[in-house]
Amino acid sequence: MFLAPDGDEVAIASAAAEFLADAMPIDRLHGADGGDMGAPLRQSLGEMGWFALALPENQGGSGLSAVEHVLFFREVGRQCGPVDVLAQSLAAMVATDDTMRAAILSGEAGVALAVNDGAGLRLLGSPDATYALHVSREQARLLSITDIVAPARPALDPATSMRVAEGAAQAPVAETTGEHVWRMGELGAAAMLVGIAEAALDLIVDYAKVRETFGRKIGAYQAVRHPCADMALRAEAARCQLWYAAAAIKEERGDAAVHLDAAKHLANQAAIANADTNIQLHGGIGVTDEHHAHLMLKHALVLGKLFGSKRTLLGRLVNSKVED
Amino acid sequence: MDLQYSDADRAFRERARSWLATAVPREPRPAHGAAAAQFDRDWQRKQYEHGWAGVAWPKEFGGLGLTGLQQVIWYEELARARAPHYINTTYIALMHAGPTLIARGTEEQKAFHLPKILSGEALWCQGFSEPNAGSDLASLKTRGRVEGDAIFVNGSKMWTTDAKYADYQELLIRTDPASERHKGLTWLIGDMKAPGIDIKPIRTMLQDEHVNLVFYDEVRIPLADVVGEVNKGWSTALSTLSFERGLGFIGDQLDLYERVCRAIDLAGKVRLETGKLAIEDDGIAQKLASLKADALAIRSMTLAHITESDRTGDPGPKGSLMKLIVTATHKGLSETVGEMLGWDFLEFDGDRSTHPWTYDYLWSWVFTISGGTSEIQREITADRLLELPRAR
Numbered sequence: 001m002f003l004a005p006d007g008d009e010v011a012i013a014s015a016a017a018e019f020l021a022d023a024m025p026i027d028r029l030h031g032a033d034g035g036d037m038g039a040p041l042r043q044s045l046g047e048m049g050w051f052a053l054a055l056p057e058n059q060g061g062s063g064l065s066a067v068e069h070v071l072f073f074r075e076v077g078r079q080c081g082p083v084d085v086l087a088q089s090l091a092a093m094v095a096t097d098d099t100m101r102a103a104i105l106s107g108e109a110g111v112a113l114a115v116n117d118g119a120g121l122r123l124l125g126s127p128d129a130t131y132a133l134h135v136s137r138e139q140a141r142l143l144s145i146t147d148i149v150a151p152a153r154p155a156l157d158p159a160t161s162m163r164v165a166e167g168a169a170q171a172p173v174a175e176t177t178g179e180h181v182w183r184m185g186e187l188g189a190a191a192m193l194v195g196i197a198e199a200a201l202d203l204i205v206d207y208a209k210v211r212e213t214f215g216r217k218i219g220a221y222q223a224v225r226h227p228c229a230d231m232a233l234r235a236e237a238a239r240c241q242l243w244y245a246a247a248a249i250k251e252e253r254g255d256a257a258v259h260l261d262a263a264k265h266l267a268n269q270a271a272i273a274n275a276d277t278n279i280q281l282h283g284g285i286g287v288t289d290e291h292h293a294h295l296m297l298k299h300a301l302v303l304g305k306l307f308g309s310k311r312t313l314l315g316r317l318v319n320s321k322v323e324d
Numbered sequence: 325m326d327l328q329y330s331d332a333d334r335a336f337r338e339r340a341r342s343w344l345a346t347a348v349p350r351e352p353r354p355a356h357g358a359a360a361a362q363f364d365r366d367w368q369r370k371q372y373e374h375g376w377a378g379v380a381w382p383k384e385f386g387g388l389g390l391t392g393l394q395q396v397i398w399y400e401e402l403a404r405a406r407a408p409h410y411i412n413t414t415y416i417a418l419m420h421a422g423p424t425l426i427a428r429g430t431e432e433q434k435a436f437h438l439p440k441i442l443s444g445e446a447l448w449c450q451g452f453s454e455p456n457a458g459s460d461l462a463s464l465k466t467r468g469r470v471e472g473d474a475i476f477v478n479g480s481k482m483w484t485t486d487a488k489y490a491d492y493q494e495l496l497i498r499t500d501p502a503s504e505r506h507k508g509l510t511w512l513i514g515d516m517k518a519p520g521i522d523i524k525p526i527r528t529m530l531q532d533e534h535v536n537l538v539f540y541d542e543v544r545i546p547l548a549d550v551v552g553e554v555n556k557g558w559s560t561a562l563s564t565l566s567f568e569r570g571l572g573f574i575g576d577q578l579d580l581y582e583r584v585c586r587a588i589d590l591a592g593k594v595r596l597e598t599g600k601l602a603i604e605d606d607g608i609a610q611k612l613a614s615l616k617a618d619a620l621a622i623r624s625m626t627l628a629h630i631t632e633s634d635r636t637g638d639p640g641p642k643g644s645l646m647k648l649i650v651t652a653t654h655k656g657l658s659e660t661v662g663e664m665l666g667w668d669f670l671e672f673d674g675d676r677s678t679h680p681w682t683y684d685y686l687w688s689w690v691f692t693i694s695g696g697t698s699e700i701q702r703e704i705t706a707d708r709l710l711e712l713p714r715a716r
C-alpha cells in the first residue's frame with residue numbers, strides 16, 4: 001500500500017507538468033483566442049501521445065491505467081486546460097474503427113464534449129471539432145457534428161467555449177456501452193478540479209508571503225492564514241480521495257464507484273471554495289482580468305457540472321457502501 | 325418600541341411614490357461607458373429639477389434634510405419603482421464627496437461644488453487607494469509638493485472607479501515627505517481635467533473597465549482646493565470613510581428582500597438536472613428561506629440603526645456589521661440561484677441586464693473586497709464595537 005505517485009508515475013506527472021506549462025500555460029487565457037484546444041495544440045498533445053495514456057496497447061494506446069490518467073489531468077487542471085482535452089482522450093476509448101481512432105489520437109480530428117441541457121445538447125469545446133462525445137453511465141456515443149447548426153453562446157469561462165445544438169441529435173458514428181468511459185471522465189474531471197484547488201492554494205500562499213499591510217506580511221494575519229490552512233485541507237482531502245479512487249479503478253475493486261463519487265464531490269467543493277478564497281485573500285488584484293484567480297473560479301464552475309454535479313453525487317453517495 | 329411611521333413619514337412616502345411612478349426613466353441604463361455616465365447625469369438632473377436631489381443632505385446645502393427613516397423610505401420607493409440603481413457614477417459625489425465638503429469644506433468650496441453635485445453637473449471619483457495601499461490606506465505614497473499657492477502632485481492611484489467620467493476627485497496624498505502613516509497627508513479636490521493626469525482602465529473579471537489606474541505627473545492643484553488643513557488630511561479622510569461606512573449600502577440593504585423573493589419565484593419555474601422544480605429541492609428551498617430571514621434581519625438592522633442615530637445624531641460603530649451581513653447575503657443568494665440555473669448561469673457577456681444573476685455572482689467579490697474587505701470589517705468590529713485587544 002502506497003497512496004501517492006510512485007516510481008514511473010512521478011516521472012509521468014512531471015513530464016506532463018513540464019509539457020503543459022509550455023504548450024498550454026494558463027497565461028494563454030488572457031489573450032483573445034486562448035480558449036479551447038485549437039488544432040495546433042491538439043496536434044502537439046497528440047504527437048506526444050497524451051490522448052493515448054490510458055488506452056490499451058492493442059488499440060494504439062500506452063496501456064497505462066486510471067492512475068496515470070489522473071496524474072495527467074491534474075496537471076491539465078492546474079493550467080485550466082480546456083474540457084476538450086478530456087473529451088479527446090475519452091473519445092479514443094469510444095472509437096471503434098482504427099482510422100477514426102488514429103485521427104483522434106493524433107489530434108487530427110477534434111472532439112467536443114456534448115452535455116444534456118434541457119431537452120437538447122450543449123457542446124463544450126473547440127468549434128472546429130469534427131466529433132462530439134456524449135457520455136452517460138450506460139453508454140458513450142461519438143456524434144459527427146460537422147453538419148449541425150450550433151450557435152455560439154457567450155461563455156463565462158474563457159477556457160471553454162459553448163454552443164447549443166439545434167435540431168434532433170444525429171445517429172452516433174461510434175458507441176460503447178458500460179460505465180468505463182463515464183468513470184474515466186469522472187476521474188479526469190475530478191483530477192482537473194484537484195489541480196485547480198492546488199493551483200489556487202499555491203497562488204495565495206505565494207502572495208501572502210510577499211504582500212504587506214500595516215508593516216507585516218498578510219500571511220501573518222489569522223484572517224488570512226487560517227483560510228489558507230482550510231484551503232490546504234480541502235486540497236489534501238480531495239487529492240487523497242482522488243488517489244484512492246484512481247487506484248481502486250485500476251485494481252477493479254467492487255467499490256470503486258463509491259470512492260470515485262466521493263472524489264468528484266470533494267474535488268468540486270475544493271476547487272470552487274479554494275478559487276473563491278483565493279480571490280478574496282488577494283484583495284482588489286484578485287478581481288482583475290489579468291490575474292489568474294478568476295480563471296480558476298470560472299473553469300471550476302464548468303468542471304463542477306461535468307460527470308457528476310453536487311446533487312447527483314450526493315444522491316448516490318448517501319446509500320452507497322464501501323467493501324472493506 | 326413601535327413600528328409606527330409618523331404622519332410626516334407617511335406623507336413623504338406618498339409624495340415620493342407618486343413622483344417616482346411617472347419620473348423613473350423607462351429605458352434601461354446602458355451597462356458601461358460614457359453613455360452610462362450621461363444616463364446617470366440626466367437622471368440626477370431630473371431629480372434635482374423636481375426637488376428630489378440630496379436625500380441625505382441638510383436643507384441649508386440644498387438637500388432635502390430628511391431624517392434617516394425618511395431616507396429608508398426613499399430607497400424603498402426607489403426599489404419599488406424599479407428606479408436606476410443608486411450606485412452609479414453619481415454615487416461618490418452624492419454619498420461621500422458632498423457630505424465631506426459639507427462637514428469640512430470652506431464656504432467657497434461648498435458654494436462652488438455642492439450645487440454642481442446635486443444637479444448632476446459634476447461627477448466625482450475617489451482617489452484614495454494605491455497599488456500598495458488598500459486595506460492599509462495610511463501607507464499611501466503619492467506625493468504632493470507645496471510650492472507658492474499650489475500643490476504639485478506626483479505618483480499613482482489605483483482602483484479609482486469611474487475616473488474617466490469624473491469631473492473631480494477626492495484625492496488623498498502625502499504632502500510631508502518626512503511623515504509616516506496618518507501624519508503628513510492632505511485631502512484635495514482634484515480636477516480630473518488638470519494637465520498631467522493619465523488614466524489607464526483596469527479590466528475586471530466582470531468584463532468591465534470601471535476601475536482605473538490614475539497617474540499624476542506634476543499635476544498642479546491650488547491650495548484653495550485643500551479640504552481641511554495641509555498635512556492634516558487623515559482627519560478629513562476619516563469623515564469621508566464614515567459616510568461610506570454609514571448609509572453607503574442602504575439601497576442594497578433594502579433591496580435584498582425583493583431580490584430573494586424574485587429568486588423564490590424563479591425557483592418555482594426552473595428545473596434542476598434531477599427533473600425537479602428547484603423549489604421542490606429541500607436544499608434549495610431551505611437556503612432561500614434562510615436568505616429571506618437574513619434579508620428581513622438586514623432591514624430590521626437598518627431600521628434599528630437609523631432610528632437610533634436619528635435620536636443620538638451618532639451613526640455608531642455598526643456600519644461594518646452591516647457591510648458583512650449584506651455582502652454575505654448577496655453572495656449566498658447569487659450562489660443559490662447559480663445552483664438553480666444550470667448551464668444558463670455559466671453564460672456571460674459582461675451585461676448586467678441580460679445576465680443579472682451571473683453578474684451579481686461575480687460582483688460578490690467586488691462587494692466583499694472594495695470599500696474595506698470583509699476581513700477588515702471584522703477587524704473594525706472587533707476593535708471598535710467589541711474593544712478587543714489588537715494584534716496589529
Ligand SMILES: Cc1cc2nc3c(=O)[nH]c(=O)nc-3n(C[C@H](O)[C@H](O)[C@H](O)COP(=O)(O)OP(=O)(O)OC[C@H]3O[C@@H](n4cnc5c(N)ncnc54)[C@H](O)[C@@H]3O)c2cc1C
Pocket residue numbers: 211213214218221223224280281282283284285287449450451452453455456457458459460482483484485535690693694695696697698699700703716
Ligand atoms: C472594484 C473595486 C473598486 C474600487 N473602487 C475604489 C475607488 O473608487 N477608490 C478607492 O480609493 N479605492 C477603491 N477600491 C480599492 C479598495 O478599497 C481596496 O481594494 C480594498 O481596500 C483592499 O485593498 P487591497 O486591494 O490593497 O488589498 P490588500 O489590502 O492587499 O488585502 C489583501 C488581503 O489581505 C487581507 N488583509 C490585509 N490586511 C489585513 C489585516 N490587517 N487583517 C486581516 N486581513 C488583512 C485583506 O482582507 C485581503 O483579503 C476599489 C476596489 C475594487 C476591487
